[in-house]
Structures are given as C-alpha cells and as structure tokens.
Amino acid sequence: MLELRNVTAGYGAFTALWDVTLAVERGEAVAVVGPNGAGKTTLLRVISGVIAPRGGDFVFEDAPLGGRPAHEIVAHGIAHVPEGRRLFPALTVTENLKMGAFLRSARKDFRDSLERVYALFPVLAERHRQRAGSLSGGEQQMLAVGRALMSRPRLILFDEPSMGLAPVMVLRLFDLIRRVREEGYTILIVEQNVRQVLKLVDRAYLLEVGRVKMHGRAAELSEQDFVRKAYVGL
Amino acid sequence: MIDPIFLLEAAVNGIMLGGVLALLALGLNLIFGVLDVVWIAYVDLVMVSMYAVYFTVMVYGWPLWLGGLAGVALGVVLGLLVHVLIITPILDSPPVNQLLATGGLLFFIQSFATFLWTTDHRSVRIALPPLEIAGIFVSYARLISFVLSIAVMIGLYLFLTRTYIGTAMRAVSQDRGAMALMGANPQRVYLVTSAVGGAMAGVAAVLLSIQYSVHPYFGAAFGPITFMICVLGGLGNMVGAFVASFIMSEIIAIGGVVWSTEMGYVIAFALFIVMMFVRPGGIFARRQ
Amino acid sequence: MSATPGRIAFATVVAFLGIAPFLPMAGMKQYMLHVVIQIFIWTFIGQAWSLMGRFGLVSLGHGAFLGIGAYATTLLWNFYGLTPWIGSLVAVALAVVMAFLVAYPCSRFGIIGHYFALTTLAVGEVVRLLIIAERDWTGGSLGVTLKAAGDASFIALQYADKQVWYYVGLVLWLAGLWVWARLDRSMARAAMEAIGEDETAAASVGIRVTRFKLWLTVLSAALTALGGVAYAQYITYVNPETLSGIGVSLRIVFAVVLGGMYSLLGPTVGTALTIALSEWLRIVFGVKFIGMAETIYGLLLVIFIIFLPAGIYGSLADLVRRRRRPAAAPATA
Structure with missing residues (x-):
C-alpha cells in the first residue's frame, strides 16, 4: 500500500535520512521507532509532504507522491494525527471534525463519518458544541484522532502521539489507537515509547542516525537483546 | 450647552457610521487573521470601488443597484490582484516590508487616482428625503447603508461558520500549518480570504458612496480609523472589531457635534492609545 | 587591505568629506543645492528613525515628532518671537515627553510588531489632526509661514542663502552618522539586536529590554524633532500634510528600508535615491500630469520592496561580501 524505496532526505547541507526502505501493507499496523534525532520526524515529513525527498521513491497505492504538497497527499487517502495534536482551539468539536472532512471527497459523507466518530468516542458527541481548547487532554487526543478519521483515509499517520503525555494518559492513548486499528484502518505510527508501541503494532522499523537499523515483526523485535537493552528498558 | 436633541441625533448618526466602519474593520481583520498581513492600502481599494460606483451610476447612467454590484465585483478583483501581485511574493518577508509594500500601493493608488480623476470631490447623488423620527432627522441613505451593512455582516458570519472554506479560514487563523494536513490548499484559502476581504471593501464602497463624495484622499481619511478599530478590537478578533467600530464611531459623531470633526478623531485616537495601555491585546483579549 | 562593506562605506564618507565643504563654491546651481540640502535633512531624520527600526521598533508615526519639532519652533517664533535656538529645545523636550508617553507603556506591556506599528501610526494621526483642529494657531491644513526676520538673521535662524543651509545640513548628516555609528559600536549592539529578534532570549540574558527600548525611542x-526644526527653518513654511501624518511617516520609513536600515550608509543612499527620484519625476512630468510622478514613485517602491528586500545598499553590500567570499573561503559551499 505504502512503499518507500531508498528514500534520502534532509535540510540544506544536512542529510537526516539515508536510503530508507519501508513498506506498509493494507490492514497492517506498522511502527517506526528510534531515539531522538534518528530521522523519525524527517521520515514523516517526507510522507506528509512537508519536505520533498532528495532521492528514492515514495509510492502510495501505485501513485508516486514524492515531493507532492501536503494537501495533495491527504487527498490521496493519507490522514494525520500531528504531533502536539494541532487542534483548532477556538473552533468547536464539530467544527474541528468538519475541518477533518475538508476534502471534497469526504464532504458528502460528512454526516455518516461524524456518526462513526461519535460512536467510537461518545464523549466527543457530548461535547460537540464545546471549543476544542476547553477539552481535557484525553478528549483532545480523541478529537485529533477523530478529525483524522473524518477524511475517510486508507492510511493514518500518528506522529509521536505520546509526546508530552503523563504515563497514565499514554496507556489510554494506546488503547485509543488500538480501537482505531480494530476498525480496520491501516496505521503507520512514529513513536519514542518503544515498549508500548511494540505491543500494538504488527511490524516495526528501528531507525538510527538516519538509517533503518533493523526491522521485523513486533514480537520478535521486542525479544531482541539489543532492543530490550537500548529502548525497552528491561 | 448643546441641545440634547443634537447629541441624540449625533448618537444615532454614530451608530449608522459604525455599521459601515465595522464592514471595513471586519474585512481588514479577516485578512490580517488569516494571512498575518496588514493591508495599509485597504481603504484606498475602497476608494477605487467608490469611483466605479460613481462612474457607472453618474456618468454611464446605470441603475444604482447595478453600479453597486459593479463596485463589489471590482472590490473582489482588486483584493485578488493585491494578493497575487503584492502579498504572495512577500508572504515570508519581515512585517516591516509587508507594511511598506502595501504602503507603497497606497501612494500608487492615491496618486494614480489624482492623475486620472483629479482631486475633485464627486458624489453619487440620490434624492432621498431625510426621515424624521421623534424630532430627530436621520438621513435615508445612512439608514439604508446601516441596514445593508448589518445584513452583509450577518452574511459574513454565516459564511465563516457554516461553509467549509469559511470555517477553514477561521482554522487557518488559529493554526497556519495544520489546515494543509486536512487537505486544504493554503494558497487557495489565502486567495478566497483576499477575495472576501475585497468584497467587503466593495460593499463598504457602495454604502459609503451614497453618503460621502469620493476623492483620491478618501483612503487617508478613513484608513487610520479603520486600523485603530482593528487594533482596539484585537487584530484578527471579529467580535472585538465589531464592537470597537461602534465605540469609535460614537466618539467621532458626538465629538464632532460638541467640538469639531477633527477633535472627534483626536479624542478617538487618544482613547485608542490609552486603551492600548490598558488592554494591549484589544478590548476583548482574554487574560493569560 | 580587504574591501569589506564597512570599510568601503567609511572610505566613501571620508572621500565625500574631503570635497563636501567646497562643493557649493564650485558654482552649484541653486536647485542642485536645494536638492542636496533636502537629502541631508531627510537623511538625518531617516537615521533617527533607523535607530529604532533596526531593533525591531517599526514606527509608522515619526511624522508626529517631525510635526512637533517644526510647529513648536515656528509658532513660538511667530507668536512670541522666541528664537528657534531656544524654541528647538522646547520642541525637543515636547517630542521627548511625547515619545516617553508612548514608549513607556509600549515597552512595559510588550506592544510589539504590528501593534506597535499601528499604535505609532495613531500617534502620528493625533498630531496631524490636532494641528488641523487648532487652526486659529496653526493655520489648519493651509499651514503657516514663518515670520520673516529680515535677511540673514542668526537669532531667527533664517538664511535666504542656500549655502548656509548646505553646511547646516552637512553637519546634521554627519551628526546622524556619528550617532548611528556610536550606537552600532556600543557594547550593547549584539544584545539589542537580540531584542529585535527575540524578546525572551534577550530578556533572559539579563538585558533590560524596557530601558533600551525607551532610551532608543526617546533618542x-x-x-527627529530636531530634523523637523531644521526643515521648517529652511523651508520657512510648515503644513500638516508634509510634516506629520501617515504620508510623511511612510516616506521616512521607505527611504530607510529602501537604502537598508542595517548599514551605516543605508539611510543616506535610500533618502538620496527617493528624493532624487521624486525630484526627477517632478521635472519629467511637471504640471502636465498631476499625480503621475507620485504614481511611478509608489509603483517603484512596491517593486523595490518585493525584489530588493534587504534594501539597495544592503543588497549591494551583500553582493560585495558574496563576491569576496569564494576567494576568502572557497571550501564552504
């Protein structure tokens, strides 16, 4: 479904990603993990169209998307739950969800999508007239996920969803993502909390200093001595 | 002592003026909120549209409603032109350059209008009798423009809250980057904003042209007060701009009757400066 | 000896100083003299503006200070016969009070960026409208003529001879350069530039942002008020449109930004160019096409700002730097 082949990318004279090859199949949940500065954010910026790759291919459902602007990539069926949520604080819950369905293709199904999101997160339905900025942290996280679902995506990107959350909240968050996964969405998640994320996904890639250091099934990866020591903290 | 009836009349006139000032302030504020750029030449675009109304109606003999539509259409075209030709190339420049580019446009429009149409004052004369209500005389033209400006503002409100693109404009003013991740092309949102801002200028032009005569320095007369209203209401804050318009127009109208028109403006500006110190974020700023 | 932009600027100033005192004696035409005097005076005002502008304090209301300077001395002389030598002190004091009244709350409450620009714009409008409103004194929008004191009066600071004004202008211009350079070299330079870029960063280093901004604005x-005095004494006629309000305020800013507000000669180059341009356009179009000269002026300003964002002098200085760089450091690419 999503395929990156030998993607190289960076900023100015600095190269943050070297020859990264990565694939996500339909229905899969895949994680990209690694320490700070490993190139995770750059990778996601390439996929979301914020920066253009310097080399290699980026293909989604047979469409070459390398270097396309962000709004076109969304139109191809890739939705985002951005780092720090990036909700529109002065807009109501419903308006935020409406913005999630901004794409022309998503507008006609707006009512239907809205009901599905409300069914998934009933608390959002209760608060639908409230400003997004007045919601609790957990509710905001739900709204950010719900907003991504509104565009009727085939792939959802999660950018460091646990960043800045309290430990209890992190558990709830992964629970939330699990529910999205159970809805049948394909997921690519970039995360620092290796231990939690490996419990959630099917496969994972470990990024280090801009290269894929290893990849494999999540269960196998979490058994690797190297990963256990360096990231899982066991 | 001034006859209270004059004060009352001035107060009523102030409300009428406030309606049109609010249109201007909302248009400017919308552009500022979404694009983070202050169009110093905004009211000069209004002036150009006023000439359009004058020429179509008085010279070519079009009916007023048609000339009015032409004025609004020209406002939209001007808004788009300013955005594409001037703002787009300097969207990432320092604010001082943006202020100056639209300031240069102000010189350009003002002088070009002088060149084309001289400094003569021209007015669209429509014969409407003044209304007398309880001993107060109210100009019919002012009443009509007040009602129409309120109607247009309701329309703007509905546009900003009910439509996708209108809601997206509000969203962009809160988070510049995130709307692209929703699939909205930022350039398109900017373009629509400039067109709507231009349309507001066009409507204001039509409503002003039936009350005031137009001349090349019209923008200089109404420009500064419009900026003050926007800052007083809080840049980008639509409700604030609406309320501030009426506060300022009341001060100008009543000050104009009690002292002189200029003193009315001086007091309004002085109040503005005082307010900046009391509430730097605008009258409706929330405390942090 | 390497040709850095700073050294080139310095050499230019020195070379100009060598010939400047003798220029009027070489039988310069009265009109040329008039243009040069204007350039000197407006450059001085532009330099005053750039003291604030380069540190992120974009004022669109310098017409206020200009107007206070010009009107205070003119009115004091016309009504009370007070010599401009003392009148200018009163004018400067008034401008300082006004600047303090505006700048103190602005720096205290963190009014910056667009808000600062629009607040100062309001201040400029207040002064312009006050001048118009007090028409019994000031002549309103018609302006007022300085009462003549006979020819060449030292006490009235009125000289029909343009050569005198040439030297006055020269001294003002040099004084402006000196202040600019002093500020530039002062220890606080780096710190204050940080204020222009990032309020909190500078504040955390312990810089007293408030005091600096206040001091800069007042200075x-x-x-600027002094420049207004000089201009009024030279032209012997003041009116609210040419000496206060948004028009003249924008012209000052234009000239500086066009030249480049971060370089010593930026305001000079910008002012010389804009004045030469508007004089030239005036000659070309004369009274035949009223408004055409200003139209082209406005158009060129927009084009300059879009295509030369660092200003003319600034861009040239960049070019010099860039051309030198391959020789000095070929490794960086």
Missing part, C-alpha cells in the same frame, strides 16, 4: 524622537 530617535528627539533627533
């Missing part, structure tokens, strides 16, 4: 206002 800038005082010098």
Whole structure:
C-alpha cells in the first residue's frame, strides 16, 4: 500500500535520512521507532509532504507522491494525527471534525463519518458544541484522532502521539489507537515509547542516525537483546 | 450647552457610521487573521470601488443597484490582484516590508487616482428625503447603508461558520500549518480570504458612496480609523472589531457635534492609545 | 587591505568629506543645492528613525515628532518671537515627553510588531489632526509661514542663502552618522539586536529590554524633532500634510528600508535615491500630469520592496561580501 524505496532526505547541507526502505501493507499496523534525532520526524515529513525527498521513491497505492504538497497527499487517502495534536482551539468539536472532512471527497459523507466518530468516542458527541481548547487532554487526543478519521483515509499517520503525555494518559492513548486499528484502518505510527508501541503494532522499523537499523515483526523485535537493552528498558 | 436633541441625533448618526466602519474593520481583520498581513492600502481599494460606483451610476447612467454590484465585483478583483501581485511574493518577508509594500500601493493608488480623476470631490447623488423620527432627522441613505451593512455582516458570519472554506479560514487563523494536513490548499484559502476581504471593501464602497463624495484622499481619511478599530478590537478578533467600530464611531459623531470633526478623531485616537495601555491585546483579549 | 562593506562605506564618507565643504563654491546651481540640502535633512531624520527600526521598533508615526519639532519652533517664533535656538529645545523636550508617553507603556506591556506599528501610526494621526483642529494657531491644513526676520538673521535662524543651509545640513548628516555609528559600536549592539529578534532570549540574558527600548525611542524622537526644526527653518513654511501624518511617516520609513536600515550608509543612499527620484519625476512630468510622478514613485517602491528586500545598499553590500567570499573561503559551499 505504502512503499518507500531508498528514500534520502534532509535540510540544506544536512542529510537526516539515508536510503530508507519501508513498506506498509493494507490492514497492517506498522511502527517506526528510534531515539531522538534518528530521522523519525524527517521520515514523516517526507510522507506528509512537508519536505520533498532528495532521492528514492515514495509510492502510495501505485501513485508516486514524492515531493507532492501536503494537501495533495491527504487527498490521496493519507490522514494525520500531528504531533502536539494541532487542534483548532477556538473552533468547536464539530467544527474541528468538519475541518477533518475538508476534502471534497469526504464532504458528502460528512454526516455518516461524524456518526462513526461519535460512536467510537461518545464523549466527543457530548461535547460537540464545546471549543476544542476547553477539552481535557484525553478528549483532545480523541478529537485529533477523530478529525483524522473524518477524511475517510486508507492510511493514518500518528506522529509521536505520546509526546508530552503523563504515563497514565499514554496507556489510554494506546488503547485509543488500538480501537482505531480494530476498525480496520491501516496505521503507520512514529513513536519514542518503544515498549508500548511494540505491543500494538504488527511490524516495526528501528531507525538510527538516519538509517533503518533493523526491522521485523513486533514480537520478535521486542525479544531482541539489543532492543530490550537500548529502548525497552528491561 | 448643546441641545440634547443634537447629541441624540449625533448618537444615532454614530451608530449608522459604525455599521459601515465595522464592514471595513471586519474585512481588514479577516485578512490580517488569516494571512498575518496588514493591508495599509485597504481603504484606498475602497476608494477605487467608490469611483466605479460613481462612474457607472453618474456618468454611464446605470441603475444604482447595478453600479453597486459593479463596485463589489471590482472590490473582489482588486483584493485578488493585491494578493497575487503584492502579498504572495512577500508572504515570508519581515512585517516591516509587508507594511511598506502595501504602503507603497497606497501612494500608487492615491496618486494614480489624482492623475486620472483629479482631486475633485464627486458624489453619487440620490434624492432621498431625510426621515424624521421623534424630532430627530436621520438621513435615508445612512439608514439604508446601516441596514445593508448589518445584513452583509450577518452574511459574513454565516459564511465563516457554516461553509467549509469559511470555517477553514477561521482554522487557518488559529493554526497556519495544520489546515494543509486536512487537505486544504493554503494558497487557495489565502486567495478566497483576499477575495472576501475585497468584497467587503466593495460593499463598504457602495454604502459609503451614497453618503460621502469620493476623492483620491478618501483612503487617508478613513484608513487610520479603520486600523485603530482593528487594533482596539484585537487584530484578527471579529467580535472585538465589531464592537470597537461602534465605540469609535460614537466618539467621532458626538465629538464632532460638541467640538469639531477633527477633535472627534483626536479624542478617538487618544482613547485608542490609552486603551492600548490598558488592554494591549484589544478590548476583548482574554487574560493569560 | 580587504574591501569589506564597512570599510568601503567609511572610505566613501571620508572621500565625500574631503570635497563636501567646497562643493557649493564650485558654482552649484541653486536647485542642485536645494536638492542636496533636502537629502541631508531627510537623511538625518531617516537615521533617527533607523535607530529604532533596526531593533525591531517599526514606527509608522515619526511624522508626529517631525510635526512637533517644526510647529513648536515656528509658532513660538511667530507668536512670541522666541528664537528657534531656544524654541528647538522646547520642541525637543515636547517630542521627548511625547515619545516617553508612548514608549513607556509600549515597552512595559510588550506592544510589539504590528501593534506597535499601528499604535505609532495613531500617534502620528493625533498630531496631524490636532494641528488641523487648532487652526486659529496653526493655520489648519493651509499651514503657516514663518515670520520673516529680515535677511540673514542668526537669532531667527533664517538664511535666504542656500549655502548656509548646505553646511547646516552637512553637519546634521554627519551628526546622524556619528550617532548611528556610536550606537552600532556600543557594547550593547549584539544584545539589542537580540531584542529585535527575540524578546525572551534577550530578556533572559539579563538585558533590560524596557530601558533600551525607551532610551532608543526617546533618542530617535528627539533627533527627529530636531530634523523637523531644521526643515521648517529652511523651508520657512510648515503644513500638516508634509510634516506629520501617515504620508510623511511612510516616506521616512521607505527611504530607510529602501537604502537598508542595517548599514551605516543605508539611510543616506535610500533618502538620496527617493528624493532624487521624486525630484526627477517632478521635472519629467511637471504640471502636465498631476499625480503621475507620485504614481511611478509608489509603483517603484512596491517593486523595490518585493525584489530588493534587504534594501539597495544592503543588497549591494551583500553582493560585495558574496563576491569576496569564494576567494576568502572557497571550501564552504
């Protein structure tokens, strides 16, 4: 479904990603993990169209998307739950969800999508007239996920969803993502909390200093001595 | 002592003026909120549209409603032109350059209008009798423009809250980057904003042209007060701009009757400066 | 000896100083003299503006200080016969008070960026409208003529001879350069530039942002008022449109930004160019096409700002730097 082949990318004279090859199949949940500065954010910026790759291919459902602007990539069926949520604080819950369905293709199904999101997160339905900025942290996280679902995506990107959350909240968050996964969405998640994320996904890639250091099934990866020591903290 | 009836009349006139000032302030504020750029030449675009109304109606003999539509259409075209030709190339420049580019446009429009149409004052004369209500005389033209400006503002409100693109404009003013991740092309949102801002200028032009005569320095007369209203209401804050318009127009109208028109403006500006110190974020700023 | 932009600027100034005192004696035409005097005076005002502008304090209301300077001395002389030598002190004091009244709350409450620009714009409008409103004194929008004191009066600071004004202008211009350079070299330079870029970063280093901004604004206002005095004494006629309000305020800013507000000669180059341009356009179009000269002026300003964002002098200085760089450091690419 999503395929990156030998993607190289960076900023100015600095190269943050070297020859990264990565694939996500339909229905899969895949994680990209690694320490700070490993190139995770750059990778996601390439996929979301914020920066253009310097080399290699980026293909989604047979469409070459390398270097396309962000709004076109969304139109191809890739939705985002951005780092720090990036909700529109002065807009109501419903308006935020409406913005999630901004794409022309998503507008006609707006009512239907809205009901599905409300069914998934009933608390959002209760608060639908409230400003997004007045919601609790957990509710905001739900709204950010719900907003991504509104565009009727085939792939959802999660950018460091646990960043800045309290430990209890992190558990709830992964629970939330699990529910999205159970809805049948394909997921690519970039995360620092290796231990939690490996419990959630099917496969994972470990990024280090801009290269894929290893990849494999999540269960196998979490058994690797190297990963256990360096990231899982066991 | 001034006859209270004059004060009352001035107060009523102030409300009428406030309606049109609010249109201007909302248009400017919308552009500022979404694009983070202050169009110093905004009211000069209004002036150009006023000439359009004058020429179509008085010279070519079009009916007023048609000339009015032409004025609004020209406002939209001007808004788009300013955005594409001037703002787009300097969207990432320092604010001082943006202020100056639209300031240069102000010189350009003002002088070009002088060149084309001289400094003569021209007015669209429509014969409407003044209304007398309880001993107060109210100009019919002012009443009509007040009602129409309120109607247009309701329309703007509905546009900003009910439509996708209108809601997206509000969203962009809160988070510049995130709307692209929703699939909205930022350039398109900017373009629509400039067109709507231009349309507001066009409507204001039509409503002003039936009350005031137009001349090349019209923008200089109404420009500064419009900026003050926007800052007083809080840049980008639509409700604030609406309320501030009426506060300022009341001060100008009543000050104009009690002292002189200029003193009315001086007091309004002085109040503005005082307010900046009391509430730097605008009258409706929330405390942090 | 390497040709850095700073050294080139310095050499230019020195070379100009060598010939400047003798220029009027070489039988310069009265009109040329008039243009040069204007360039000197407006450059001085532009330099005063740039003291604030380069540190992120974009004022669109310097016409206020200019107007205070010009009107205070003119009215004091016309009504009370007070010599401009003392009148200018009163004018500067008034400008300082006004600047303080505006700048103190602005720096205290963190009014910056667009808000600062629009607040100062309001201040400029207040002064312009006050001048118009007090028409019994000031002549309203028609302006007022300085009462003549006979020919060449030292006490009235009125000289029909343009050569005198040439030297006055020269001294003002040099004084402006000196202040600019002093500020530039002062220890606080780096710190204050940080204020222009990032309020909190500078504040955390322990810089007293408030005091610096206040000091800069007051200094800038005082010098601008002085420029207003000089201009009024030279032209012997003041009116609200040419000496206060948004039009003249924008012209000052244009000249500086066009030249480049971060370089010593930026305001000079910008002012010389804009004045030469508007004089030239005036000659070309004369009274035949009223408004055409200003139209082209406005158009060129927009084009300059879009295509030369660092200003003319600034861009040239960049070019010099860039051309030198391959020789000095070929490794960086």
